[in-house]
Amino acid sequence: SQKIEQNSEALNIQEGKTATLTCNYTNYSPAYLQWYRQDPGRGPVFLLLIRENEKEKRKERLKVTFDTTLKQSLFHITASQPADSATYLCALDMREGYSTLTFGKGTMLLVSP
Amino acid sequence: GAGVSQSPSNKVTEKGKDVELRCDPISGHTALYWYRQSLGQGLEFLIYFQGNSAPDKSGLPSDRFSAERTGGSVSTLTIQRTQQEDSAVYLCASSGFGQINEQFFGPGTRLTVL
Numbered sequence: 001s002q003k004i005e006q007n008s009e010a011l012n013i014q015e016g017k018t019a020t021l022t023c024n025y026t027n028y029s030p031a032y033l034q035w036y037r038q039d040p041g042r043g044p045v046f047l048l049l050i051r052e053n054e055k056e057k058r059k060e061r062l063k064v065t066f067d068t069t070l071k072q073s074l075f076h077i078t079a080s081q082p083a084d085s086a087t088y089l090c091a092l093d094m095r096e097g098y099s100t101l102t103f104g105k106g107t108m109l110l111v112s113p
Numbered sequence: 114g115a116g117v118s119q120s121p122s123n124k125v126t127e128k129g130k131d132v133e134l135r136c137d138p139i140s141g142h143t144a145l146y147w148y149r150q151s152l153g154q155g156l157e158f159l160i161y162f163q164g165n166s167a168p169d170k171s172g173l174p175s176d177r178f179s180a181e182r183t184g185g186s187v188s189t190l191t192i193q194r195t196q197q198e199d200s201a202v203y204l205c206a207s208s209g210f211g212q213i214n215e216q217f218f219g220p221g222t223r224l225t226v227l
Contacts (some may be wrong), residue, residue, distance in 0.1 A: 004155075032213070043117070043204050043218030044156070089155070093214060100146065101168065101216060105155035 002025065004104035007091055012110045013080055019043050021075040023090030029068045030092035035075050038087045038106065047088075048075075080111045115139075117219035119205050125225045126154055134190045134222045145188050146208075146216060147180055151201040159203075162188065164194030164210065195226045 005024040013019050023033070032051040036044035050057045050066045050073065059063045063076040077084050087106040118137040126132050138145050147159040158172040162182045171180070177195075182188040192199055202223050206216040 032214075041220070043206070043221050044216075045218070046215040049215065074128045091156075100161050100172070101156075101214075102158070103148075103156040105153075 004064055004090055004092060004102060005065055006088075006104040006106060006107045008107070010108040010110055012112065015081060017080055019080045019084065019109055019111070021088050021090075021104040021109065023073040023104055025028075025071050025092060029071065032093065033064075033073050034091045034101070035062075035064055035092060035094070036089040036103075037072075038089055038105065043090055044103075077079050077109070081112050082111045085109055085111050117127035117205055117207055117217050119203075121222060122220065123225075125227065127227050128197060129194055131191065132194045132195055133225065134192075134203050134205075134206030134224070136188045136191040136219060138186065138188070138205070139217055140186075141209065142217070143185070143210040145182055146206045146209045147188070147190050148204045148206065149201045150173070150204060150221070154201045156204065159190070192224075195224075196227050197226050200224055200226045 003026045029052055032049055034049045035047045037047055038044040046058055048057055048064045049065045061078045064073045087108045089106040090104040091101040093101045117139055120135045124132055128164045145162040148156040149159055150156050160180045161169040177193045180190045202221040203219045204218055206218045208214055208216045
């Protein structure tokens, strides 16, 4: 079965810096990979999806890379703001159209002013 | 409604009691998922409904857990004879079929079993 690893330690950075979060997976490569943001007491919110044939995807200050050789995705937030503080979850699914998602445990990001 | 709604938001029950958790997905979404999130843990898949197909129950942890989806819309997750280890936040999500598989989550139901 697929195993997803995200850094369990919180990432502390200063406002304005770039935050980089890592998602590693074992076993087979997913059809695509997703990143979600979760705030305390709330459900996850979808941020970005990247397919296996894509190297990079951008959305505003967010950038996701996907390296199927390394079995790794990196999630970047540039010009970080205190409002970016949250837990970021990586999720993989195997079949396009409909599927279950396997989630990592998430990494907490703390951006200090 | 505009998003996925869940009720109740909090549920405290005694060990051995049955509980029902409700999920109202986004109108028109054919797929519905239930997840469980324990403190400090990731989301654990429980069950998945897609249209009128038989649900994927592969994530249900025991036969005390069951779920149904009536009319392809509202879903109820039932936990019978609750145990303390069932305490967690239960999250529901929905998504559209044939589209990019972005899942829209509800706020969750926090279940506490005393």
